Amino acid sequence: MFEPLMAAAVYDPDPSFCLWFVEPAVYAFGRRRVLWALVAYLRTGTDAERMGAMRAWYCAGVPVRRDRSPAYGPDGVRDPALDASRDAVAAWLEAALTLFATTENVRLQRRLMHELPRPRSHCPPHLHALLDRALTTARTLDDAQARGWVTAMDRPAS
Numbered sequence: 735m736f737e738p739l740m741a742a743a744v745y746d747p748d749p750s751f752c753l754w755f756v757e758p759a760v761y762a763f764g765r766r767r768v769l770w771a772l773v774a775y776l777r778t779g780t781d782a783e784r785m786g787a788m789r790a791w792y793c794a795g796v797p798v799r800r801d802r803s804p805a806y807g808p809d810g811v812r813d814p815a816l817d818a819s820r821d822a823v824a825a826w827l828e829a830a831l832t833l834f835a836t837t838e839n840v841r842l843q844r845r846l847m848h849e850l851p852r853p854r855s856h857c858p859p860h861l862h863a864l865l866d867r868a869l870t871t872a873r874t875l876d877d878a879q880a881r882g883w884v885t886a887m888d889r890p891a892s
Contacts, residue, residue, distance in 0.1 A: 735760065735762075736746075736762075736763050736767070736771070738754045739748050739756075739758060739759040740755070740759060740768070740771045740772075740775075740790075742755040743755035743756045743759065743782075743786070743789075743790040743793070744772075744775055744779070744786035744787050744788070744790055745782075745786055746789075747786075749792065750787045750794070752786070752789050752790050752793055753793040753796065756768065756790050756792075756793040756794050756796065756798070757793070757796045760794060760798060761798060762795055763862075764813075764815070764816030764817055764824060765794060765798070765816065765817040766817060766818050766819050767816075768794050769791070769794055769822035769823070769826065770822050770825075771820050771825070771862075772787045772790055772791050772794065773822055773825045773826050773829055774789070775787035776791075776826065776829045776833065777829045778831065781837070781841075781842050782796050783826075784842060785831065785842065785845060786840075788845055788846070788848075788849060789811060791826065791849070798812065798814075798817065800812070810855050814840055817839040824847070824858065827849075827850075827851070827857070827858070827861060829865060830846050830849040830850060831850065831861060831864040831865055831867070831868045832864060833846060834846045834847070834850065834872070835864070835867040835868045835870070835871045836869060840875070840877060843871075843872075843875065843877075843880065844877070844879050844880075847872075847879060847880065847883045850865075850883070851867065852883070852886050852887060853886065853887060853889060853890075854887055865887075868885055869884055872884045
């Protein structure tokens with residue numbers, strides 16, 4: 735049931751409704767697996783799937799409550815490995831930066847700007863070269879939103 739849930743989440747065009755698919759996937763399969771599936775969509779999906787993955791990514795932050803999840807054991811503890819997500823979050827950021835710098839789809843670039851860190855100090859140092867590449871791309875766009883993002887990134891952190 736995992737793949738159909740994730741496909742439904744990615745293909746549902748309504749950001750509110752995709753939660754109906756993401757939430758049970760997080761509860762049943764763990765946040766980690768859900769996030770990695772969304773990273774895969776961002777890396778290799780069509781532009782429509784990538785947009786859907788970004789909508790679903792937002793929903794994947796849903797809090798997991800003990801009383802609503804069979805993933806908790808009889809002792810009331812959920813295996814922390816189900817929700818360990820640091821590596822998936824880093825992979826998502828890397829994929830988003832790469833996609834921003836390589837896509838020609840302005841709508842996708844605009845949506846990606848919401849996924850990218852502000853200010854520069856929030857971007858892991860090992861991704862600074864990718865961030866610089868994305869900023870170079872943004873500077874070439876004739877788009878007010880892209881210029882605003884570049885300005886925010888160039889501003890020193892307060």
